[in-house]
Amino acid sequence: MSQTVDRALTILPLLAEGPANLEQVAARLGVHKSTALRLLRTLHEHGMVYRQADQRYRLGARLFALAQQAVENLDIREIAHPHLAELNADCGHTVHLAVHEKYVEDQVLYIDKVESRYPVRMYSRIGKPVAITVAAVAKLLLADLPEPERRAVAERLEYPRYTPRSTPDAAAFLAELAKVREQGWATDLGGHEESINCVAAPIRGAEGRVVAAISVSAPNVVVSADELLTLLPRVRRTAEAISTEYAGQPPSPRP
Missing domain, CATH: 1.10.10.10 (Winged helix-like DNA-binding domain superfamily/Winged helix DNA-binding domain)
Incomplete structure (x- = not known):
């Protein structure tokens, strides 16, 4: 220079x-x-x-x-997709990319998906909202909101009992979001469908804010929850690689 x-x-x-x-x-x-x-x-x-x-x-x-x-011209889906495909090729399970839809209140949407190579697959599609009170990607996106916003969202949501493991109420949801915010990753272990487990990691922008989240999901008949959790380091590395490319520099997680 x-x-x-x-x-x-x-x-x-x-x-x-x-x-x-x-x-x-x-x-x-x-x-x-x-x-x-x-x-x-x-x-x-x-x-x-x-x-x-x-x-x-x-x-x-x-x-x-x-x-x-x-910033407006950055396409997180375009940047993330090759990384999602590589992760899918490595593990074989369904990989999702999700964002918090800022124009629709309290909605987290899947914006990309790479299908599992196994015959038993989970039902989800691009553009479909996730089950916000249980989905691992939603927990990551909402956990990054400022505390007053997190509390406001938690208090206006409904809490369907999809399974016995579903989040029961706002207090439990806020506690889960606090845990996710601290540890930097999230899970859904049978909270939406008893037979489906999921691990997720955040994608961060240049200022360290969470701009999207990726997840790996698999049914129990293919892999157990404990086995799926062993993929968490790989999922986090993928999210970090996407974050680096999206931000144009290694992002610094917010405290």
């Missing part, structure tokens, strides 16, 4: 900390003020920085617009 480009890029994280004047920018770069001024003027011309009335510089609106456009 050229020295000029390197210096210009160094200015952006500096201004992300807050507005800075010419002297502060020059000091951070370790250059003369005239050099810092040339860099700032170029960035200003391209809308990447903005000079305020007090002569301090801050990040420009075009930088935020470009960032937003980049």
